[in-house]
Amino acid sequence: MSDKIQDLKNKLIRLTSLDKSFEVFGSESHQYRLNPCLSEAEVSQLEAKYKVTLPTEFCNFLLNVGNGGVGPGYGLIGIDSVELSKMEILGLDFLSLPFCLNEEWNDLDLLQTSNGDAPNAYYDPKLVQGSLLVAEYGCGIEARLVITGEQAGKIWIDDRVGEGGIYPLTCHCAAFFHDDPDIEDNLYESVEEVKEALTFYEWYDNWLNRSISQVVQLM
Template identity: 45%
Template sequence: MDKVLQLKKNLTQLAILDATFEVFGSESHQYQFKPCKSSKDIQVFESRYNITLPSEYRNFLLEIGNGGAGPGYGLSGLSGIESEDVIPEKLYPENYEILSKPFPFTKAWNDLDLIVKNNTDLVTNNNDYFDDKFIQGTLTITNYGCGIYAMLIVTGEQSGKIWIDDRTNDNGIYPACLSFCHAFHDINPDDSYPNSNNEEQPLSFYDWYEDWLNRSLEQIRQSSET
């Protein structure tokens, strides 16, 4: 079955089964989606920021919706001319050109020296740890809460993959791999924490989204059996 059709089928099933919004974050989106974007809409967005959206995400925007039901508190979308939800929250408008620069990482990253400097240099308000250069080439597509964001990589060799910005909690930037999904997409997302290592690979947009769907469906099925 076509991947988009399979996602639609599972989304419909989840929305029916989870009528009381038991899945984490589902009260925020209630399994609804904003209207799909047209190819022209997407081209305008890509032209404005000099990027090319990965094919899986592009197809999702065209055929399923422009933000809505999804991991965390739901998927962000391409909003309007003045403000795009997917533009990283920490990114200053004058630095939008870095969206087209290559994403800098291929394995989990953190810098303890920058963390110490950021946490102790309060007088000068040093924010080197949160420098925009660390999230260049990304779009923020999900807010998991507690300062944890899922990013879709749109440039470089990681294009199309999902990475996590967890710098707010001093955990750096790391791939959205299976161990992360196990921690954040399972029944009790706050009861465990990702233990990513450099050997685990980031999931593609479809695989990441499908992981959330499958785990959510399993949660509701288990709940109905008790």
């Protein structure tokens, strides 16, 4: 087990012991429980079925920490059979196709584009192909782990339900999502930031650090 994964486990233990009254956003949903880890055989079978290689940090988490449960938003989804079933409707190659974005995207003109009874082009699933849903922040906002393409291993936000588009989850975004989900968006609009998306480990570690800090301040 890597030092990074052990560090996450240590912080999880600390946060769980501190937040007995579930003060952290989403904690009442997961209640600091972890789902059982996957075996190496299970990971290999999944990768073979979907013709992908899972990002190393995510794979190490699945093998050594848990397959979802406690985590950002309403909890880490991990490898979820329900989500995989939804994805398979789009085709078994959905995960293996390259994630097509390298910078934030929000083409609201596509909301006016429709094809008969088909959904508006703005909501085309192809825009998030090559990514896996790993958490939900509420109000339809999804955190997705990119599996393929140049952004592989990074966390992106899909906020098309709120017409916020698709964009990398940066340190700046994490401050918004992990500190106070109810804070006004316009407080962050004018802040310059690096547009680099956080890796899976950086994302999860950011949530742990901010959650621990929040609980300690309340004590």
